[in-house]
Amino acid sequence: MASTYRAVEISSPGVFSLVERKVAVPGAGQVRIRVEACGVCHSDAATVEAQFPNLSYPRVPGHEVIGRIEEVGPGVTAWKVDQRVGVGFFGGEDGTCEACRRGETAYCQNAIMTGITTDGGYAETMIAEARALALIPDALKSEDAAPLVCAGITTFNALRNTARAGDTVAIQGVGGLGHLGVQFARKMGLRTVAIGGGPDKEHLAQKFGAHIYIDAKAQDAAAALQKLGGADVILATAPSGAAIGSLLPGLKTRGKLAVVGVSGDAIPVNGVPLIFGGRSVVGSLTGRAIETQDTLDCSVLTNTSACKSRGSIQTNDGWQGTLPSGAHYDLNKFKSLRQNGAQTERPRGRLG
Numbered sequence: 001m002a003s004t005y006r007a008v009e010i011s012s013p014g015v016f017s018l019v020e021r022k023v024a025v026p027g028a029g030q031v032r033i034r035v036e037a038c039g040v041c042h043s044d045a046a047t048v049e050a051q052f053p054n055l056s057y058p059r060v061p062g063h064e065v066i067g068r069i070e071e072v073g074p075g076v077t078a079w080k081v082d083q084r085v086g087v088g089f090f091g092g093e094d095g096t097c098e099a100c101r102r103g104e105t106a107y108c109q110n111a112i113m114t115g116i117t118t119d120g121g122y123a124e125t126m127i128a129e130a131r132a133l134a135l136i137p138d139a140l141k142s143e144d145a146a147p148l149v150c151a152g153i154t155t156f157n158a159l160r161n162t163a164r165a166g167d168t169v170a171i172q173g174v175g176g177l178g179h180l181g182v183q184f185a186r187k188m189g190l191r192t193v194a195i196g197g198g199p200d201k202e203h204l205a206q207k208f209g210a211h212i213y214i215d216a217k218a219q220d221a222a223a224a225l226q227k228l229g230g231a232d233v234i235l236a237t238a239p240s241g242a243a244i245g246s247l248l249p250g251l252k253t254r255g256k257l258a259v260v261g262v263s264g265d266a267i268p269v270n271g272v273p274l275i276f277g278g279r280s281v282v283g284s285l286t287g288r289a290i291e292t293q294d295t296l297d298c299s300v301l302t303n304t305s306a307c308k309s310r311g312s313i314q315t316n317d318g319w320q321g322t323l324p325s326g327a328h329y330d331l332n333k334f335k336s337l338r339q340n341g342a343q344t345e346r347p348r349g350r351l352g
Contacts, residue, residue: 001070007123009058013050017058024127026073031130033085036142038121039064039306041150042176042239043089043262052116063089063114064150065121065128066142076130084136085128086296087114087121088149089286092129106288134292139300147180147306150286153295155181155235158258158284163233165189170231172221172247173238174201174208177260180306181235182208187302193231195221195247197238216243225250233258241265248281249273257281 004020011017026032040062046052047061066086069079079085091112093105100108112129114120119127136145155177163169163185170193171181178194185192186209193212194205202213214224225231230252236244241263248257248270259267259281273279286292299305 005124007060007119009060009119009122010048011058013057014048016048019058021123023125026071026076026127028074029076029130030073030127031069031076031079031085031133032071033065033067033087033126033128034070035065035067035121035124035126036084037066037146038062039146039150041089043150044115047116047120052113055116059115060119060121060123060126061115062121062123063087063091063116064146065114065126066136066145066149067121067126070125072130079130079133084142085133086136086145086149086292087128087132087134087289088153088292089114090132090288091118092132106285106291132289134289134296137296137300140296143308144305145296147176147308148295148299149292151177151180151306152299152304153287153292154260154284155237156184156295156298157287157291158235158260159184159188159190159233161284162235162256162258162282163188163190167191167232168193168229168252170195170214170221170225170234170247170250171210172216172234172236172244173261174205175238176306177237178235179204179208180304181237182210183302183304184298185235186210187298187304193225193228220246222247222250231255235260237261239263241267245269248279249277251277251279254278255280259283 003023005023006018006020009017009019041064044061047059069081069083069085072079090106091114093100093108094110097109112118165188168191169185171178171185172195174194174196182192182194182205192210193214194210195214195216196205198217199215205213214221231250232252232255234247234251234257236257236259239261242265244259245268251257269281
């Protein structure tokens, strides 16, 4: 086994560096994974652009990680070498905070966040907590599984925790999160309405299984939902607070606006439709490892998959644009880097 491995680290905000590091030995309760694929998620910008408080650098981003276990640490009994596993945004809990004590470990107040508080999967190997792993079904290729351990579980969990078969569910956005949300909603037996920002997304929405498409640029999306009888659930995936808030009147009485897309602007909430309709706005984070397992198993049973493509970035010009989940990252495709002006291949989160 080689004594070193390659990784792409953020040495300071916006600065990418291809480095060689010494292979680490997993500690108690940990495993070392040989990375086969890692998706690029919009949330990686938290690391790249220093959007998360108290970040320390250098840091290796990436929290849609699939690979094989090549070494287990002391005390690890549930996993063995060569098993193919995945780890997402939620990298482990402390087990002692109030949220953990009440069983809400995904909302741990001192959570390990892959690629943010610990090094992630933009590397040939990484250390992961054994309790954060999910087993990858044989039917899934590693590059297909990667987006599912973040974007997949985010939409899958939000839908199954808020909706039930036969409900009318609207998916706001047909991007990295939304295109998976549309697929899961349709395959969960939900009347699926996709809301996009233009006519160009209609064919994609239909491809992914939407029964109805609403162009939010051409009409008032909330009013259009009410013409359909209102939505039991609206899954908000596109990161625009103004757009998310405008959808509240489109809910049925007691309907839920479930928010999974983190917006830079505030979500304006009109008290009249909120109060007089008994409506609610709820947030939903990814989920626990066992829920990631559920997502992966469901994706195999229902043939749900993410769109993937590749592009390139400038390593020294900062993070350009935002990347939705669902892209495939392959370290073996990296070109040789130079101190200035070098490029490295990475996935471009573009659909179609």
